[in-house]
Amino acid sequence: xxxxxxxxxxxxxxxxxxxxxxxxxxxxxxxxxxxxxxxxxxxxxxxxxxxxxxxxxxxxxxxxxxxxxxxxxxxxxxxxxxxxxxxxxxxxxxxxxxxxxxxxxxxxxxxxxxxxxxxxxxxxxxxxxxxxxxxxxxxxxxxxxxxxxxxxxxxxxxxxxxxxxxxxxxxxxxxxxxxxxxxxxxxxxxxxxxxxxxxxxxxxxxxxxxxxxxxxxxxxxxxxxxxxxxxxxxxxxxxxxxxxxxxxxxxxxxxxxxxxxxxxxxxxxxxxxxxxxxxxxxx
Numbered sequence: 001x002x003x004x005x006x007x008x009x010x011x012x013x014x015x016x017x018x019x020x021x022x023x024x025x026x027x028x029x030x031x032x033x034x035x036x037x038x039x040x041x042x043x044x045x046x047x048x049x050x051x052x053x054x055x056x057x058x059x060x061x062x063x064x065x066x067x068x069x070x071x072x073x074x075x076x077x078x079x080x081x082x083x084x085x086x087x088x089x090x091x092x093x094x095x096x097x098x099x100x101x102x103x104x105x106x107x108x109x110x111x112x113x114x115x116x117x118x119x120x121x122x123x124x125x126x127x128x129x130x131x132x133x134x135x136x137x138x139x140x141x142x143x144x145x146x147x148x149x150x151x152x153x154x155x156x157x158x159x160x161x162x163x164x165x166x167x168x169x170x171x172x173x174x175x176x177x178x179x180x181x182x183x184x185x186x187x188x189x190x191x192x193x194x195x196x197x198x199x200x201x202x203x204x205x206x207x208x209x210x211x212x213x214x215x216x217x218x219x220x221x222x223x224x225x226x227x228x229x230x231x232x233x234x235x236x237x238x239x240x241x242x243x244x245x246x247x248x249x250x251x252x253x254x255x256x257x258x259x260x261x262x263x264x265x266x267x268x269x270x271x272x273x274x275x276x277x278x279x280x281x282x283x
Contacts, residue, residue, distance in 0.1 A: 011040030013029060013040065013043070014042065014043045015044050020045065082134055083134050090210065094106060094202055094203060095202075099198040099199065105206070106206040110184065113168070113210065114145070116138075117166075117213060118146070121138065121139045121146070134214060140166070141167075141168070141213055144165070147161065148169060153172050155178075155179060163216075165214055166212075167213065170219075192235035196234055196237075201231065201234075204227060207227075
């Protein structure tokens with residue numbers, strides 16, 4: 001009796017290799033799909049090393065992994081991270097922009113954020129009940145910025161308070177406004193290839209520009225370690241389209257290659273044949 005298996009979406013599977021034209025895997029798997037009532041297709045694709053990435057990308061093109069996005073949304077909702085939800089909207093807007101425009105937008109965010117922290121807290125405090133939300137932390141961060149004197153802005157002297165909820169105040173106290181500006185300029189000198197690097201770099205800049213308004217957590221290892229590791233990996237990655245063609249480490253013309261390519265008899269069979277045809281002693 002056939003077991004009925006229902007799937008939400010057709011199953012698409014394949015075997016990839018240098019030469020899989022004679023592979024029996026498609027016949028075996030497609031027969032199993034039919035026997036189990038699975039809506040699916042198994043294919044064989046011969047591909048070279050240089051064409052592997054393009055083939056995989058073409059097979060996955062047009063598919064949206066909604067489960068991954070749904071999981072991210074559920075995590076944001078369950079953790080009550082309103083900042084995370086708002087930043088995801090901002091990140092999506094920056095990601096769809098051309099890289100140059102996205103970079104200009106992200107580069108200007110610290111200036112816009114500082115202006116908002118300096119001028120808006122007094123107005124927000126009149127309209128908002130102070131609590132532990134994002135707006136309340138913006139107001140507190142603005143008060144920290146306003147409490148800095150010239151020596152604090154230059155990073156020469158530490159104030160009497162600890163600005164844990166104000167990443168910008170924390171940065172100016174630690175590095176000085178000149179040092180913070182220099183670090184921001186150094187960040188934009190990091191170079192890499194491909195749209196993935198430039199998009200991720202713009203999102204990192206936007207993340208720092210927004211989160212420093214209410215937290216110094218970008219300097220902690222739980223946030224910074226993975227963020228900078230991914231940025232370094234993307235910066236060091238090479239674009240396959242710009243890489244020179246790979247040369248085989250083996251010469252094409254090897255003496256005896258044709259004879260070596262011929263199939264060799266099984267060693268046990270050859271030994272038995274020699275024992276059968278060998279002349280008897282004394283013959």
